[in-house]
Structures are given as structure tokens and as C-alpha cells.
Amino acid sequence: SRINSDGKPAKFQPPPKPVIIDKQKQREERRFLSPEFIPPRGRTDPLKFYIERKDMIQRRKVFNIPEFYVGHVLAVTTADPYANEKSNRFVGICIQRGGKGLGATFVLRNVIEEQGVEIYYELYNPRIQAIEVLKLEKRLDDNLMYLRDALPEYSTFDMNMKPVSRLDSEEIPVNKLQVRMKPKPWSKRWERPKYNIKGIKFELPEKKMKEAQKWSQPWLEFDMLREYDTSKIEEKIWKEVSEALQK
Amino acid sequence: QGLLRRSVSHSFLSFASITGACRAIQKLTRVRVVDNSTLGNTPYHRPPKCIHVYNKTGVGKVGDTILLAIKGEKKKALIVGHKMPGPTMTPRFDSNNVVLIEDNGNPTGTRIKTPIPYILRRREGEFSKVLAIARNFV
Numbered sequence: 001s002r003i004n005s006d007g008k009p010a011k012f013q014p015p016p017k018p019v020i021i022d023k024q025k026q027r028e029e030r031r032f033l034s035p036e037f038i039p040p041r042g043r044t045d046p047l048k049f050y051i052e053r054k055d056m057i058q059r060r061k062v063f064n065i066p067e068f069y070v071g072h073v074l075a076v077t078t079a080d081p082y083a084n085e086k087s088n089r090f091v092g093i094c095i096q097r098g099g100k101g102l103g104a105t106f107v108l109r110n111v112i113e114e115q116g117v118e119i120y121y122e123l124y125n126p127r128i129q130a131i132e133v134l135k136l137e138k139r140l141d142d143n144l145m146y147l148r149d150a151l152p153e154y155s156t157f158d159m160n161m162k163p164v165s166r167l168d169s170e171e172i173p174v175n176k177l178q179v180r181m182k183p184k185p186w187s188k189r190w191e192r193p194k195y196n197i198k199g200i201k202f203e204l205p206e207k208k209m210k211e212a213q214k215w216s217q218p219w220l221e222f223d224m225l226r227e228y229d230t231s232k233i234e235e236k237i238w239k240e241v242s243e244a245l246q247k
Numbered sequence: 248q249g250l251l252r253r254s255v256s257h258s259f260l261s262f263a264s265i266t267g268a269c270r271a272i273q274k275l276t277r278v279r280v281v282d283n284s285t286l287g288n289t290p291y292h293r294p295p296k297c298i299h300v301y302n303k304t305g306v307g308k309v310g311d312t313i314l315l316a317i318k319g320e321k322k323k324a325l326i327v328g329h330k331m332p333g334p335t336m337t338p339r340f341d342s343n344n345v346v347l348i349e350d351n352g353n354p355t356g357t358r359i360k361t362p363i364p365y366i367l368r369r370r371e372g373e374f375s376k377v378l379a380i381a382r383n384f385v
Binding site for chain 1: 328332335336337338339340341342344360361362365366367368369383384385
């Protein structure tokens with residue numbers, strides 16, 4: 001109704017502007033640089049890393065390497081001359097990402113028929129035909145090697161698992177799962193502060209936990225010679241890589 | 248008490264690793280028999296151990312034949328997986344797996360449930376019968 005309670009005609013209010021959520025901008029805001037692009041600290045000529053990055057970008061243009069962290073469940077198909085149909089599909093949880101440059105590797109673990117299997121893949125190996133991310137979730141630690149000493153149910157994943165659908169939203173969920181371990185002895189003493197593991201439910205007595213703290217080195221975090229600030233290097237490399245990939 | 252703790256029971260359910268180091272198979276390594284033969288699956292108070300590796304070096308990798316001592320008898324066996332990391336893109340198993348074999352290369356059991364690496368297919372001529380009874384490949 002255009003007439004107020006006073007009797008005067010109401011001023012024309014234009015309808016509110018529609019809010020356009022530009023998804024491309026949102027995606028650009030979340031920057032992910034694969035850790036193998038960041039050069040290690042040292043006195044090598046940056047030219048070497050530049051040439052390596054060019055090769056890595058070349059490979060990425062041909063073959064899509066998705067963004068993934070430790071704790072994701074991946075399915076990798078490799079070309080194998082000895083497999084039937086010449087290709088071999090393996091599903092597993094990524095427990096470790098290592099190496100820099102073209103030698104970047106990741107380890108996938110799965111338990112098949114009560115037998116734990118780990119395969120050490122190279123990201124830039126031309127034998128890899130496809131990498132699919134089946135389940136996206138980060139864990140509390142960077143290194144899930146303790147899954148070898150955990151109960152096998154935490155490492156079992158179905159080979160024919162369907163990819164979990166996920167919106168292109170910004171956050172990758174962090175799974176705060178506390179894993180239960182097999183009885184000791186373990187392959188490494190995971191309760192020691194050197195490994196700094198937060199994802200295990202330690203059912204050890206208090207005495208053992210206190211004894212493990214004897215090996216803590218609290219001065220390490222204040223050691224200035226160990227500092228390696230990668231923020232500026234990351235910015236430069238991110239710009240370079242994203243420009244090259246968009247061409 | 249330390250000695251008691253170090254003994255590994257030959258039960259197919261629990262395989263606690265006593266030694267932290269993961270090496271390939273050599274003399275005196277305890278192995279796990281993976282096929283369904285009676286000799287491999289009947290319990291015995293001592294685990295099956297390797298006593299000889301048919302190799303120039305005494306270290307056995309996937310695809311090598313070894314001599315096992317099971318239940319007081321000597322038996323040849325084929326290594327199908329070990330704890331030591333091998334070449335990249337090959338699987339690394341959480342236990343040292345072995346398949347019992349006769350002198351002419353025929354496997355003793357009739358089925359292998361645990362996964363076998365595809366690399367064994369390279370020597371299809373020698374291991375054709377073992378590969379035929381294998382169910383899963385990795």
C-alpha cells in the first residue's frame with residue numbers, strides 16, 4: 001500500500017539488491033600450495049628450484065594432482081605391466097607426505113584381508129594414471145605412522161569406496177579422532193614428546209607418561225637457528241604457479 | 248621375566264613385532280605362512296623360521312626361495328612380501344609373508360587369501376601355479 005497511516009504517499013523503496021556469492025572469488029581466496037613446491041632451507045642456487053618448478057608445472061598441466069593432506073583417503077591408479085588390464089588401483093589413507101620438488105612422495109596405507117599394506121608413491125611419476133580423493137579430512141597430526149601400531153580397524157578402507165560428496169566450501173574438516181593402540185611394544189615410542197602426537201588415546205599409566213616427558217626438549221621451539229619463515233617464499237611461488245597453470 | 252616377554256606365540260591372530268628394524272628375510276627370521284596348507288596352519292610351540300636363503304647374498308626379497316623349519320621339518324618356501332621397504336610403487340607388507348612350496352615349485356596349499364604383489368608376475372614361468380591359487384593382488 002502506497003499510503004502511510006498519516007495519509008501521505010510513502011516514498012518508493014527500491015527492492016534490496018540481490019547478493020551474488022562469487023564462488024570463483026571464494027575459491028581463489030583459499031590458497032593451497034603443495035608442500036613440495038617450497039624449497040628446503042640451504043645454500044643451493046634458486047635457479048635449480050626454478051627449473052624444477054617449471055617441470056612440475058608442466059606435469060600438472062597434463063595430469064591433475066588434486067589438493068590433499070595427510071589423513072585423506074585416496075585412490076591411485078598406476079600403469080603396471082604385470083597387472084591384468086595393465087592398470088592397478090589402490091585405495092588407502094595418506095599417512096605421510098615427504099620429499100621436495102619432483103621427488104615428492106606420499107605413502108598410502110590400507111589393511112586388506114587382515115594384512116596391512118603400504119605403498120610409497122611418487123607424485124610426479126609418469127606411471128601414475130589417476131589420483132582421486134575419496135574422503136577429505138585432515139587429522140590432528142602431520143604424520144600418521146602410528147597407524148601401524150594402532151588397531152587395524154583404523155586403517156581399513158573398502159577398495160570400492162565411493163567418493164564422499166563435498167561442497168566446494170572453504171574448510172577442510174579436521175577429524176579429532178583419538179586412535180586406540182595395540183599393546184606395547186610399538187615400532188616407535190609414540191608417547192615421547194619428540195613425535196608430538198595428539199591423535200592417540202594413550203591408555204598408559206601416569207608413571208609412564210611422566211617418564212616419557214624426561215625426553216622433552218623445550219628449548220627447541222625457541223631455537224632461532226631452526227626458524228624457517230616460508231610465508232614470503234610461498235607468496236612468490238603461489239603467484240608463479242597459479243599464473244602458469246591458468247595459461 | 249624379560250625372556251618370557253620376548254617370546255612370540257605362534258598364533259595367526261597376533262603378530263607383535265619384537266625387533267624394531269625391518270629387514271628383508273634372512274637366516275633365523277620368523278615368517279608367517281600365508282596359504283591354507285595344514286603344515287603352515289597347525290599350531291606349534293615354535294614359529295616357522297628361515298634357515299637358508301637360495302641367493303648369492305643371504306638376504307631374501309620378494310620372489311626368492313628360502314628353506315623353512317616348520318614343526319621340526321624342512322620345507323622350501325617362496326617369499327611373497329616383507330616388512331622392508333622395496334623399490335618405490337611396490338607394496339610393503341606389515342609382516343613377512345611366505346608360501347610353502349615343493350621342490351619342483353608346486354605350492355603345498357590350495358588358496359592364498361592375503362594380497363600378493365604384482366611384481367611376482369614377472370617370473371610367470373616359475374611361479375605360474377602359485378599365482379594361479381592367489382586370490383588378491385596388490
